[in-house]
Amino acid sequence: MDDVPAALGSLFRAINGHDPVAVAACFVPEYLNETPVHPSRGFSGRAQVRENWSHILAAVPDLAAVLVRWGTSAPRDPATLWAEWDWSGTRGDGTHMRMRGVTVLGIGSAGAADTGDDAIRWSRFYMEEVDAESVAVATAVERTVGSAP
Secondary structure: OOOOOHHHHHHHHHHHOOOHHHHHOOEEEEEEEEOOOOHHHOEEOHHHHHHHHHHHHHHOOOOEEEEEEEEEEOOOEEEEEEEEEEEEEEOOOOOEEEEEEEEEEEEEEOOOOOOOOEEEEEEEEEEEEOOOOOOOHHHHHHHHHOOOO
């Protein structure tokens, strides 16, 4: 984790520390979240980050986040990075929860009121729940696009 950008390392530690206040502190106050696969789920503001993570960490108290890999689009845009995640834990009802996916993050100065490190200004969120059922690829394709004529 030594070579991970400061903002990403802080987010990783805050999630695994089960601290929604620390998670929210990783984001600038005017943070913008886009969720391209589910457009109506996008939002703005650090307060919503804190609300979301307060709910997540209460509902899945043993949540563990694994940072599978990360990268930047440097040298073209070193302030944009991506992170591949694997999140898992147990819901309050005892069922297993697992999400995997990628977040694309825009990093920039958080301002004097924050930690002084770079913070997350925006993200494109591509995290999805892992399928509980086994589905063959042909069935998955048909479910997505329909039957061939």
